Amino acid sequence: MEDFFIRTYKKGDEIQIIKLFKFAFGEEMTLEEWQWKYQNNPEGFVTFLALFGDVIVSHYGIPYIKLKLGNKLIRAASPGDTMVHPDYKGKRGGKLAFFSEKMWPEQTVKDNLYLGFGFPNERIYKVGKRFGKYNDVGKVDVLWKYLVRGWKRGKILQEMSRVYFKFDYFFKKLKVKKGDFKIKKITCFDERADNLWEEVKDLYPIAIVRDKRYLNWRYVERPVDYTIFCLEKGEKWLGWIVFRVKREEFNDIFVKAGYIVDMLTVNRRDVAEYLIMTAIDFFFKKRAFFIETWLSPADKNYNTFKNFGFLKQREVYMVWRPFLIKNEKETNLVGDIHNWYITLSEALVI
Structure with missing residues (x-):
């Protein structure tokens, strides 16, 4: 061999x-x-590969992300795509994550990696915990708002449910007062995104640095169609939101799914309300079946989403592992989900 x-x-x-x-x-x-x-990620990446001869049989990709941790900026690793050729599952080539462990100490020093974090599925989570590689952060809430029910009960019942949800949403909208701002669709992020981040960053002990550099890479340069809106007052941005429609398979049927991928606002409830309403209006027009978003249980906009009919559908594990981090105070900060600002942006999936 x-x-x-x-x-x-x-x-x-x-x-x-x-x-x-x-x-x-x-x-x-x-x-x-x-x-x-990977290659175009402004913070860099590392990819471990397992080979037999000159044939790649396994891939373990880790994009890097800039985080705000307390009052400092750090580089973190966020595991991306782990894949194994079917012929090598259970064999040496299929155990790349295990074999690559011995390469991490050198890699973390070389790339100045402070910590790693991710959202493993239940099987991977149990394996990681068993081998002592994962420290718990907590669980992230996955919220859904249904726009249609009875997915398998025929189009007539589906349309009846859609009308019901539209009426319910209409009366919720009536309770929201118009603010001193205007909504605008945008195609890129400029200095006003930097200004907004600087204004609100201290609301979050730990968060991805959502400056124009990151946001343009994440939502403009990616070869995927995102829709982006901002709320502005004069030349100032009060908030922005990113969402996407994606065809998904659930229970053996294909449906249009709406995803609120990311959002950042000043500390004003009416700003969050208008951005969320903009997304819901968009998904109704696109005839999506449901809307999904991720939130930390401590998110300042959690109740605003609930008021618009978003309900917890499930939870996902969030874990972390220390690399160069040594400070006990920082370690305790990282290990508490309530200190993190989490959206679907962190997962790099949607």
């Missing part, structure tokens, strides 16, 4: 990586998507 070994990414590997994604998941990942997520 050809020699088995592990190394990090080299230029040109992406051609095999794209083919591996197809073998592993049965669907396409475009070259542009991989390049956006």
Whole structure:
């Protein structure tokens, strides 16, 4: 058998990586998507690869993200795509995450990584806890707002439920007073996004640095269609919201799903209300079946979402692991979900 070994990414590997994604998941990942997520990431990345000879059989990709932690800025690792060729599952080539552990100490120093965090599924979470690699942060709430019910009961019942949800939403909108701002669709983030981040960043002990550099990479440069709105008062931004429609499969049927991916506002309830209403209006027009968003239980806008009919549908695990972080105060801060500002942005999935 050809020699088995592990190394990090080299230029040109992406051609095999794209083919591996197809073998592993049965669907396409475009070259542009991989390049956006890794090569073009402004904070950098590391990708560990397992090979037999010159054939890549496993991929463990980790994009880096700039975080605000207390009063300092740090670089964090957020594991992305883990994939194994079906022929190597359960074999050496399929245990890349395990074998790559010995490479992490050198990598964290080289890339100045303070910590890592992620959102593993239940199976991966249990494995990580068993081997002592994960520290708990807490659970993130996944909120849904239904726009249609009776997905398998025929179009007539679906349309009746859609009318009901529209009426219910209409009366909720009547309770919201118009503020001293205007809503505007935008295609990129400029200095006003930086100004908003500087104004609100101290509301969050831990958060991705949502400046124009990050936001344009995340929502403008990615080869995916996002819709972005801002609320402005004069030349000042009071908030912005990012959402997306995506076709998803649930219970053996395909439906349009709406995702509120990210949002940032000044500390005003009416601003959050208008941005959320903008998203709901959009998803009704697109005939989405439901809307999903992620929130920390301590999010200042949690009750605002609930008032618009969003309900907790499930929870996802959030974990972290220390790299260069040594300070006990910071460690305690990171280990509490209530200190994090979390949206779907962190997952890099939607």
